[in-house]
Structures are given as C-alpha cells and as structure tokens.
Amino acid sequence: MDLYIGPRRQRRGRGILLVFAVLMLIGLIAWQQGWLPEAVTARLEQQAGPETLLPAAAPLPPESALTTPDTVRSQPVMNLPSIAPTATPQTQAYTADLYQEAAVDDEIPWPNVGGRAKIVTYTVQEGDTLWSIAAQFELDVDTLRWSNPDLERNPDVVPLGAELLILPVQGVYHRVAAGDTVEDIAARYGVSKEDITHYPPNALYAPYELESGQGVIVPYGRKELDIPKPSLSPDSPLAWPLVGPITQGFHADHLAIDLGGPYGTTVYAADDGEVIYARWAETGYGYTLIIDHGEGLETWYSHLKGTFLQSGFVARGDPIGEVGSTGRSTGPHVHFEVRVKGERVNPLDYLSDSPQ
Numbered sequence: 001m002d003l004y005i006g007p008r009r010q011r012r013g014r015g016i017l018l019v020f021a022v023l024m025l026i027g028l029i030a031w032q033q034g035w036l037p038e039a040v041t042a043r044l045e046q047q048a049g050p051e052t053l054l055p056a057a058a059p060l061p062p063e064s065a066l067t068t069p070d071t072v073r074s075q076p077v078m079n080l081p082s083i084a085p086t087a088t089p090q091t092q093a094y095t096a097d098l099y100q101e102a103a104v105d106d107e108i109p110w111p112n113v114g115g116r117a118k119i120v121t122y123t124v125q126e127g128d129t130l131w132s133i134a135a136q137f138e139l140d141v142d143t144l145r146w147s148n149p150d151l152e153r154n155p156d157v158v159p160l161g162a163e164l165l166i167l168p169v170q171g172v173y174h175r176v177a178a179g180d181t182v183e184d185i186a187a188r189y190g191v192s193k194e195d196i197t198h199y200p201p202n203a204l205y206a207p208y209e210l211e212s213g214q215g216v217i218v219p220y221g222r223k224e225l226d227i228p229k230p231s232l233s234p235d236s237p238l239a240w241p242l243v244g245p246i247t248q249g250f251h252a253d254h255l256a257i258d259l260g261g262p263y264g265t266t267v268y269a270a271d272d273g274e275v276i277y278a279r280w281a282e283t284g285y286g287y288t289l290i291i292d293h294g295e296g297l298e299t300w301y302s303h304l305k306g307t308f309l310q311s312g313f314v315a316r317g318d319p320i321g322e323v324g325s326t327g328r329s330t331g332p333h334v335h336f337e338v339r340v341k342g343e344r345v346n347p348l349d350y351l352s353d354s355p356q
Helices: 007-033 038-048 069-073 091-098 130-136 141-147 182-189 193-197
Strands: 120-123 163-166 171-175 215-219 246-248 257-260 266-268 273-281 286-294 297-307 312-314 319-323 333-340 343-345
Touching: 130 141, 141 163, 141 171, 171 182, 182 193, 182 215, 193 215, 273 297, 286 319
Parallel strands: none
Antiparallel strands: 120 163, 171 215, 246 257, 257 333, 266 319, 273 286, 273 312, 286 297, 297 319, 297 333, 333 343
C-alpha cells in the first residue's frame, strides 16, 4: 500500500527543516565569533571536522618588531648605551636597501632621512650644538662630523654662522683625492661599490670615473680614527687608557685627569678587572664605565660616547669605549679617575711616564 503524505505534512516538514537550518547557521556564526561556551565549541569542532574549520589568524608582531633596518638607521644617535666593536657596516647588510623598484605614497625609493633627496646646507644659529643639529635633521653626530671636516676632531665647537653640509642619509661625505676609485672608497668606509654607484644623489654613471675634489656620499659608511693604541706598560700599576694630551690635571677641584682625543677615539682598560658600571651618570660624569681591579682599586672612565660592553671581565689594554663629550667642555676627552677604597687619588702616580 502506498504511503500518502498530504500537502499540510509536506509544508510542516519543510518548515522544520528550514528552522533547523537557521538554527545551525546561527550556531555556526556564534561558534566562529566565540560566543559559545567552550564545551559547545569543542563539540561543534568534533562534529565539523578539521577540514571545515577556518584557519586562525596569525597574531600581529609587537610594534618593536615592525621597525625596519632603514628606520633604525634614520634615528638620531647621541650617547649610545652600547657600541658594538664590529659596528662597521658590512657590504651585504646595506646593498639590498638600494634596490626598491617603486616609490610608495610618494616616498623616495632609496635610503633617505626625512624625505631629503640631496645634500642641503644649514647655517648655524645661536644656541645650536652639533647634537641639536643632528637631532633636528634625524642624523647622528658622526654623519655631521664626517661631512664637515672642520668639526671632525672637535664637535663641541660649532661657529655661529658656519655653513654645514647635511646629508640625506647617515654615512660619510667623501672628497675625492687624486687616484681615488669607487672601489677604494667603498673599501675604506666598509660598504660595497654598489652602495655608492647605485645611490641616485651621487649621479654616477659607468665607468665611474671620479674627479679630484668631487664629493661622493657613502651611505652608511663609517670612518675609523687612526689613533695609536697606548702601551700596556707592564712595569706600571696601570696602563694609559688613551694616547692624548692631559687637558686638565689632578688638583683639589678636579680629582682626576682629562685626556684629550678626537671624538670617537677608542678608550682602553687600564688593567685587568670586572666592569661593574656602564651607563649614563647624572652627576656631571656623562656616560661612565667603572672597572673593579680588586683590593679596593677602581678606575673610572667618564664623558664617553658609549661603551663596548656593559659588564664582564676585561684585560689590560682591551677596548672598552669611545671618547665622547658632555657638550659643555672645551673639547672631547675622557675623564679618568683612580680610586683606592673609595678615595680618589692622582692617576699619574699609577701610570708610566708616557702612554707610548
């Protein structure tokens, strides 16, 4: 016998199916939005199977991780908390940055700071310091020094009205000497040939023949200072931390000696010991490093640009930092103190007659 289902039952059956489908859709949306209790969510996952689940969105990286190498290099660098001994740029680290294919949002498609596409000239105003000018143009002090030779050895003296060259990128402005080649310049400043030839503001074209007196921007280039290392002075209690003149001696109002040297000159440990302090000191010392040599003997190195390490053991003659400046002194120097059981004593009583 055939089973007859009337129109009313058919409509009721379709209505139940429609309600069920709507409830399932609501449940699926609620599950995806996280509105359901964990027990219900787990049950739906078990029923749905892994192939029907939407992939979870990858978490966003922290904001600090979004900083690109270029944005790091565009920040002004003042008193660095730490300076890597191998801070000279490596060829492969920078060349890739020069090959962006197209600009985005009208940005210049090569390394630049503040959108500058060429060298600009700045006239020193009253109250300016090299540090304030560097901050104004988002450059580091070294870039200004290496672009303006008169400032290289003494960044404290910035004559009013002087005209300074401001590069569009951190690095060096090299004046070509007779016989210079692009390869020579690149090797001197620790970059690749392409870093120079492919940098549009240089307007260089093959075969890259240079003329004496021509200026060339070396993006991210670094200049090493040719200052001799002091003798280890094995017959003296301490070795000199720097080869340079004594710009201020030990007296009642100055219980230390100041050793002058070009800004950025390497400073060396006076003896074996443990670095117990390496940071900015607010008491007029500026960036300071302290070495504990044992038996109550300590050496203090102040007015530094930064340090190569912040803790650990060092040996006599190890590089520990670089000469800096407070910005208010008569010139770059290291303020060198010797302390015995907390009492400041004359360093010259512990040093040899000459640093070399």
